[in-house]
Amino acid sequence: MxxxxxxxxxxxxxxxxxxxxxxxxxxxxxxxxxxxxxxxxxxxxxxxxxxxxxxxxxxxxxxxxxxxxxxxxxxxxxxxxxxxxxxxxxxxxxxxxxxxxxxxxxxxxxxxxxxxxxxxxxxxxxxxxxxxxxxxxxxxxxxxxxxxxxxxxxxxxxxxxxxxxxxxxxxxxxxxxAGRTGLPKAGRRLGTAKAQRTVAGGSMAKLAAAVDETLLGLGEDLTKVENQTYTAYRRIQNYACLVPPKKAKLLLYLKADPKKVDLVPGFARDVTGLGHHGTGDLELTLQSERDLERAVEYFRQSYAVA
Known part of the structure; x- marks a missing residue:
């Protein structure tokens, strides 16, 4: 805080x-x-x-x-x-x-x-x-x-x-x-049943599970809240929101200030003022485990300000 x-x-x-x-x-x-x-x-x-x-x-x-x-x-x-x-x-x-x-x-x-x-x-x-x-x-x-x-x-x-x-x-x-009605912190694939069917059996399912584990692994004070359009990872405030995967990519929205991070074309962009599901003005596009590796520092910066 x-x-x-x-x-x-x-x-x-x-x-x-x-x-x-x-x-x-x-x-x-x-x-x-x-x-x-x-x-x-x-x-x-x-x-x-x-x-x-x-x-x-x-x-x-x-x-x-x-x-x-x-x-x-x-x-x-x-x-x-x-x-x-x-x-x-x-x-x-x-x-x-x-x-x-x-x-x-x-x-x-x-x-x-x-x-x-x-x-x-x-x-x-x-x-x-x-x-x-x-x-x-x-x-x-x-x-x-x-x-x-x-x-x-x-x-x-x-x-x-x-x-x-x-x-x-x-x-x-x-x-x-998160309460007894909340989702457990680990061991469950991300997203609704529909979203899980979308990625089931493919590399995106593994990537989504790895993202979920990484986001929840940053601290003991984290909870996960799921609604119809995204899954939020929260301290007191959301620090990351993950949209159900589609078209072989994952979209995450982070609380980190886009003006204070490296914006990489095709990977990280400023979506301030643009409509999207979830909260946060920094959008990350993940398509591979390598993308997840370079996303971790962005996750940490967002976690620090949430």
Missing amino acids: RVGQGSVWRGASGLKLFNTKGGVTEVAPRLAEVEADVQDLVEAHMETMLGVRFLASEYSTGPVHGGRIDSLGIDENGAPVIIEYKRGTDAGVINQGLFYLSWLIDHRDAFCHVVRDRLGFQAASQVLWSAPRLICVAGDFTRYDIHAVREHRHAIDLVRYRFFGNEHLGLDAVASF
Whole structure:
């Protein structure tokens, strides 16, 4: 995740942040003064920070349920997202979020109504109900929280935050799990049954499986989400999207900035502003294992910014 203009923070690893202007000064991490400071900042920049489009703040679940969802959103794959915030470490944040997620799944019409009002009828008709998500943003989490995430059937992301001075916010993906309804991380061929039939028995089937293994092998914090038109590989945000193979080639779309990579004709191109399935402005065309080998560095760059 990003911290300010390109510095990176990983709280659990002990990596430190320094200001190098006029010498070297450590910028000490701190918690927010109040929970609302984190919520207000994330809501104002939710798509940049989390890859989630903001829909509503303090969304009421009605007089019977008697609750308020901190933030309501929809991610770049069309999945509903609930975001709950805690200033520090709070053992109840996951259970509270799951309480609201359960309500949301039982009140799909209410969510679609919000999406329709904010994003239009087309977005409301394409909500991915197979992969609803809970994102918990807090000062820290316990090992019991991380274990609970891995055992639960819903998609849950634990994100630790820290402020650095008055100008930097660090977000660290502590744990991410696709849920029991998600696809396993390995051992399954990519794409829908139709896509699998398209490549079955040929070299593209092997290439697709190799791409899948490579994309998931970059880190332990990765999940895979499949919809009708592409398969997304996600940290907190998508870092790669793979379109079902056709015409003896694979198309991948990456989060890496096309202006900061080598654009090779026939292999890598800038598709900024061009319509395509999936997310990301860098398109890679893979036709062989050799293409996959040279694509790995592009994968790493995309993973680093997601």
